[in-house]
Amino acid sequence: MRGTALLRAERGVGLEGDALGGLLDDLVREFRPARMAGSVPGHIPHLASADFTSFGIAVAMVSGEVFTAGDAGDPFLIQSISKVFSLALALGREDGPDLWSRVLREPSGTAFNSLVQLEAERGIPRNPFINAGALVVTDHLLDAFGNASEEVLGLLSSPTGRSAVNVEAFESELARSERNFALAHFLADLGNLRNPPAEVVRHYVRQCSIEMSCADVARAGLFLANNGVGPSGRVVSASAAKRIGAVMLTCGMYDAAGEFAYRVGLPSKSGVGGGILTVVPGICSICVWSPRLDAHGNSLAGASALAELAERTGWSIF
Numbered sequence: 625m626r627g628t629a630l631l632r633a634e635r636g637v638g639l640e641g642d643a644l645g646g647l648l649d650d651l652v653r654e655f656r657p658a659r660m661a662g663s664v665p666g667h668i669p670h671l672a673s674a675d676f677t678s679f680g681i682a683v684a685m686v687s688g689e690v691f692t693a694g695d696a697g698d699p700f701l702i703q704s705i706s707k708v709f710s711l712a713l714a715l716g717r718e719d720g721p722d723l724w725s726r727v728l729r730e731p732s733g734t735a736f737n738s739l740v741q742l743e744a745e746r747g748i749p750r751n752p753f754i755n756a757g758a759l760v761v762t763d764h765l766l767d768a769f770g771n772a773s774e775e776v777l778g779l780l781s782s783p784t785g786r787s788a789v790n791v792e793a794f795e796s797e798l799a800r801s802e803r804n805f806a807l808a809h810f811l812a813d814l815g816n817l818r819n820p821p822a823e824v825v826r827h828y829v830r831q832c833s834i835e836m837s838c839a840d841v842a843r844a845g846l847f848l849a850n851n852g853v854g855p856s857g858r859v860v861s862a863s864a865a866k867r868i869g870a871v872m873l874t875c876g877m878y879d880a881a882g883e884f885a886y887r888v889g890l891p892s893k894s895g896v897g898g899g900i901l902t903v904v905p906g907i908c909s910i911c912v913w914s915p916r917l918d919a920h921g922n923s924l925a926g927a928s929a930l931a932e933l934a935e936r937t938g939w940s941i942f
C-alpha cells in the first residue's frame with residue numbers, strides 16, 4: 625500500500641515519483657503470472673510461443689516523466705491497440721467526422737471478430753474498435769493517405785522513432801486472416817468499402833503487427849490524456865481526444881467493456897498481443913502487457929493490475 629495516501633492527495637497534480645515507481649514494482653511482484661492461465665489467440669502463430677511469465681507496466685505522465693517496471697522495455701505486438709491510433713489519424717483530418725456515417729459508436733456486445741452482427745446490421749459496424757469497424761477506418765485512411773498502415777506506424781513512432789512492423793508476424797497472420805477477409809468482403813458487398821478487400825485487410829493486419837514496448841505505447845498514447853497533444857505535438861483536437869476516450873471506455877475491451885469499466889473505470893484499449901493502453905485524463909497514459917488472455921481476448925494479468933493500480937491511486941474518471 626506504499627504511497628497510497630500521497631498519490632490520492634496529489635491526484636492530478638505532480639505525483640511523487642518514488643511513490644509511483646514503488647507502486648509499479650509492487651504490481652509486478654503481485655501480478656507477474658506464476659503459472660500458465662488463460663489462452664493465446666489461435667489465428668496468430670507468432671503469439672503461440674509467448675512467455676506466460678512476461679509482465680510489464682509503464683506510466684507516461686503529462687509532465688513528461690515515464691515510470692516503468694517489469695518487462696516494460698520488451699517489444700510486443702500491439703495488435704488492436706493500433707485501432708486507437710488509426711481512429712485518431714482519421715479524426716485528425718478535416719473529413720474525419722464523415723467516418724461516423726460508416727461506423728457507429730455503440731458497444732457491440734459480441735466478440736471482436738464477429739460476423740453475425742455485421743450482416744444483421746447491413747454492413748455498418750457497431751464501433752471502430754471491433755475488427756469490422758477498424759477495417760472501415762483503414763479503408764478511410766487508404767483514401768486519405770494511400771499508405772494507411774505506414775501512416776499509423778508513423779504516428780506510433782513519432783515520440784521515439786522506435787516502432788517497427790514485425791514482418792514475420794505480419795506475414796503469418798495475413799496467411800491466417802480468413803475471418804478478416806470474410807468481414808472485408810461482407811463490408812464490400814454491403815457497400816461500405818471503397819478499396820479492394822485484400823488491400824484493406826493487408827493494411828489492417830500490418831498495423832496490428834507493429835511491435836513496441838509498454839514504455840513506448842504509453843508515450844504514444846499520451847495525447848489522449850493531454851487534450852490531444854502528445855510528446856511530439858498536437859495529434860488531434862481536444863474535442864476529438866475526448867471522443868476517442870469515450871469510445872475506448874464503451875467499446876475498447878470488446879464484450880467485456882462494461883465489466884472492465886466497473887473494475888477499472890478508465891478508458892482503455894486492449895490487443896490480443898496482451899497489451900492494454902489506458903488513459904487517465906489530465907494525468908497520464910498507462911500501458912500494461914502480459915500475453916495470456918481471458919475469454920474476451922483481454923490480458924488476464926494486465927486487467928487485474930490495472931484494477932489494482934486504479935484502486936490504489938484513486939485514478940478514475942468517475
Ligand SMILES: NC(=O)CC[C@H](N)C(=O)O
Pocket residue numbers: 702703704705736737755797804829832894895896897921
Ligand atoms: N483484438 C485484437 O487484438 C485482434 C487483432 C487481430 N489482428 C485480429 O484481427 O484478429
